[in-house]
Each structure stands twice: as C-alpha cells, then as structure tokens.
Amino acid sequence: MFFLMGVDGGGSKTFTVICDEKGNMVGKGISECGNHQSNGINHAIANINESIESALKMAGLNKSNIDFVQFGLAGADREKDFSILLPALENLAFSNWDLVCDTMEGLRAGSADNVGVVLVCGTGTNAAGRNKDGKMVQTGGFGYLYGDFAGGGQMARETFRAAVRSWEHREDPSILTKKVPEFLNYPSMNELVNAFLDNDIFTVPNDLTRVLHDAAEEGDSVAIKILTNMGKELGLAAKSVIKRLGNLESPIPVVLTGSILQKGKNTYLLESIERSIISEYPEINLIIPTIEPVYGALLLAMDQLNITVTKEMYQSFESYGGYEG
Incomplete structure (x- = not known):
C-alpha cells in the first residue's frame, strides 16, 4: 500500500x-x-x-x-x-518529494493531463500555465507594482474607494455607500470616513469583497463595473500565459482557482474573464475545480x-x- x-x-x-x-x-x-x-x-x-x-x-x-x-x-x-x-x-x-508553486496544484486540480492555464484569484492573484512539453510560465503574483490588479485584497480596496467616491459624488450613485459602513459597523459614510482618517487607518479587511459581490447581485452598476474590470485583468493575465507558453491545443483549458473564483463564482466576473480571453482565443474551456x-x-x-x-x-x-x- x-x-x-x-x-x-x-x-x-x-x-x-x-x-x-x-x-x-x-x-x-x-x-x-x-x-x-x-x-x-x-x-x-x-x-x-x-x-x-x-x-x-x-x-x-x-x-x-x-x-x-x-x-x-x-x-x-x-x-x-x-x-x-x-x-x-x-x-x-x-x-521522495517534489516542490511546485501552488498555482500548479490548481492547474492539476482542474486539468487531467496537467496542461493548460490556471488563474488564481484569492487574497492576491497569479496566473501560470504548462504545455504538453512540460514548459511552464508564470504571469504576475508579485503585487500591484509589478503589474497585478486583481485579487480579493484589491477588490476590497476598490470597494471601499468606490463607496467614498460615490458618497462624494465623484462616482455614480451606489448602494455601496450604505453597505460598506454597515459592514464595518458604522452608521454612515461620514462617520466611517472621519473615524478612519482620525485614526490613520488606510487598509480595509479583505472580506469586504463580500459586500462587493452582494451589491453586484442586487444590480448595483458601480459594483458590477469593479467586478467586470477585475475579470478583464484576469483575462489579460490568462492571455499573457497563452502567448508566452505556446503549443496549447484548442480548446485551451483555463482553470479558475482561489476563493473568489471557486467560492464566489460571480457571474459578472466570470463572464468578463471569458470575454477577455475569447477576444483573442475563441476556443477555451473554463474549468472551476x-x-x-x-x-x-x-x-x-x-x-x-x-x-x-x-x-x-x-x-x-x-x-x-x-x-x-
């Protein structure tokens, strides 16, 4: 055994x-x-x-x-x-042991032959891939300064930022101005913003992404726009991997991993990822392990x-x- x-x-x-x-x-x-x-x-x-x-x-x-x-x-x-x-x-x-980046776990979880592209969207984001010759490449995973713009942490920041902008009439009206302070246990945006500034708070909890998803499901245009933009960015990362990797047979498996994709499964996010990729690679197979x-x-x-x-x-x-x- x-x-x-x-x-x-x-x-x-x-x-x-x-x-x-x-x-x-x-x-x-x-x-x-x-x-x-x-x-x-x-x-x-x-x-x-x-x-x-x-x-x-x-x-x-x-x-x-x-x-x-x-x-x-x-x-x-x-x-x-x-x-x-x-x-x-x-x-x-x-x-007897081996080491791979955790992205490769995700790829194997969704690809029987361990070939294709994997997109990770959890707290952060990463993209990688492997072709049938065993060549592997990675795009992203090193943070905003190195080109990343997705992941739960970024979504949480964008959610908070959009609520502030909408409250100040720099953005379209949004139910985020109600949902964000409620989630953070403040009665209003005014009290939330002033409390944060008074106490030099410049970070927000990653689980604020739940508010974003809830608002989008209720049809909030601002929340939908954030998720759509995130989907476009993830799609760009997938296309980067495909271009750099080469030698992938159609339909190209694109495995979606990480809590945002595997558990959130937001329609706007998933559809945006798909639109972004098929604009250049029309034959893909999105897989959520x-x-x-x-x-x-x-x-x-x-x-x-x-x-x-x-x-x-x-x-x-x-x-x-x-x-x-």
Missing part, C-alpha cells in the same frame, strides 16, 4: 492531507502561513512541519511510511525562492508514482471538503 502526502502552503494557512493509493484520506493537518515570503523561511517551515505532524498523527504513520510528498507552496515563484525552499524542505527528512488545492497536490503525487487517477478518486476528494471538511 502506497501512502501519499499533499502539502498546500498558502499565505494564511498550510493544509496537509495524506491518502492511500486508492485516494482514501487517512490523515490531515492544518497550521498557519506556509509562504516563506511573508514571515521568513524558518516560520514557514515550522508551520509546514506542524501541519505534517498533525496529519501523520491522525493517520498513525511516520515520515518513513510516506512514499511521496508533493509540496505546493505560495511563494515558490523564482529561482531564488527555490534556492531557499529546497534546502529547508530537505531537512524535513522525506525520502470542485476540490481544494491540496488535493491537486495529491493528484500530482499520484502522477509521480504512475498511479492512475479514477473518477471515483476525484469524487472522494470532493467529498472530503476543505480545511474543516
């Missing part, structure tokens, strides 16, 4: 799952941030190991019992990152051991749910 481990290390959580060769989950563990770019490599590795040890304890296994470990880590973007991560992961003492990224890591591990992934295995991963599932 083979035992495989998938480790998904993100900016807020690290999630580890162990399964057998038939896809039966035997253990899982969760800890905090696994991105070395956020709090340093020592902190990231400590959290990664904590989630691993929790999963091993639940499974009643030791590290020596694991036949293959697939790490999918946010921040594993460039050669410099790999030069930091690989020696640190080596110290975890697994005999129904499994968490960590199960994409397990699928990659199965590929490494030449284990055939069946429909039943994928359905098992769906049933296991997410961090709390």
Whole structure:
C-alpha cells in the first residue's frame, strides 16, 4: 500500500492531507502561513512541519511510511525562492518529494493531463500555465507594482474607494455607500470616513469583497463595473500565459482557482474573464475545480508514482471538503 502526502502552503494557512493509493484520506493537518515570503523561511517551515505532524498523527504513520510528498507552496515563484525552499524542505527528512508553486496544484486540480492555464484569484492573484512539453510560465503574483490588479485584497480596496467616491459624488450613485459602513459597523459614510482618517487607518479587511459581490447581485452598476474590470485583468493575465507558453491545443483549458473564483463564482466576473480571453482565443474551456488545492497536490503525487487517477478518486476528494471538511 502506497501512502501519499499533499502539502498546500498558502499565505494564511498550510493544509496537509495524506491518502492511500486508492485516494482514501487517512490523515490531515492544518497550521498557519506556509509562504516563506511573508514571515521568513524558518516560520514557514515550522508551520509546514506542524501541519505534517498533525496529519501523520491522525493517520498513525511516520515520515518513513510516506512514499511521496508533493509540496505546493505560495511563494515558490523564482529561482531564488527555490534556492531557499529546497534546502529547508530537505531537512524535513522525506525520502521522495517534489516542490511546485501552488498555482500548479490548481492547474492539476482542474486539468487531467496537467496542461493548460490556471488563474488564481484569492487574497492576491497569479496566473501560470504548462504545455504538453512540460514548459511552464508564470504571469504576475508579485503585487500591484509589478503589474497585478486583481485579487480579493484589491477588490476590497476598490470597494471601499468606490463607496467614498460615490458618497462624494465623484462616482455614480451606489448602494455601496450604505453597505460598506454597515459592514464595518458604522452608521454612515461620514462617520466611517472621519473615524478612519482620525485614526490613520488606510487598509480595509479583505472580506469586504463580500459586500462587493452582494451589491453586484442586487444590480448595483458601480459594483458590477469593479467586478467586470477585475475579470478583464484576469483575462489579460490568462492571455499573457497563452502567448508566452505556446503549443496549447484548442480548446485551451483555463482553470479558475482561489476563493473568489471557486467560492464566489460571480457571474459578472466570470463572464468578463471569458470575454477577455475569447477576444483573442475563441476556443477555451473554463474549468472551476470542485476540490481544494491540496488535493491537486495529491493528484500530482499520484502522477509521480504512475498511479492512475479514477473518477471515483476525484469524487472522494470532493467529498472530503476543505480545511474543516
């Protein structure tokens, strides 16, 4: 019996799952941030190991019992990152393992042959792809200064900004002027703005994106415009990957991952992504995976051991749910 481990290390959580060769989950563990770019490599590795040890304890296994470990880590973007991560992961003492950027987990979660484009829209944004020759490219993932303009954090800022502009009549009338202060526990925009300025507050919580989605669903034109613009930006990132990657057969799989896309599933956002991409590449297949990224890591591990992934295995991963599932 083979035992495989998938480790998904993100900016807020690290999630580890162990399964057998038939896809039966035997253990899982969760800890905090696994991105070395956020709090340093020592902190990231400590959290990664904590989630691993929790999963091993639940499974009643030791590290020596694991036949293959697939790490999918946010921040594993460039050669410099790999030069930091690989020696640190080596110290975890697994005999057989591999490291990819977490984008590749997402691609495998939605693409059976691990070929195509993946768009990530969670707290931040990223885009990547892989062709049939194994060539991989990445567009974005480094923040606003380096060209990114999407993700939950950006959406939250745009939501707050639009509410201020609408309140001051610099933007069309919008129900965001009511919804934003309510969400942030203020009776009005006037009291919200003055409280923030008085206390030098220049950030907003990422979950303000829920207000944006709610307003769009109620037909608010300002909210719809924000989501449409975000969709256009994500589409541009996908087209960048397609152009740089080359050698992708039509219809091109475009896998949509991250909480905004997998859980939000906003119609305006999704339609805008599709319009943006098909303006240049008319034959695409938008795919929203129904499994968490960590199960994409397990699928990659199965590929490494030449284990055939069946429909039943994928359905098992769906049933296991997410961090709390």
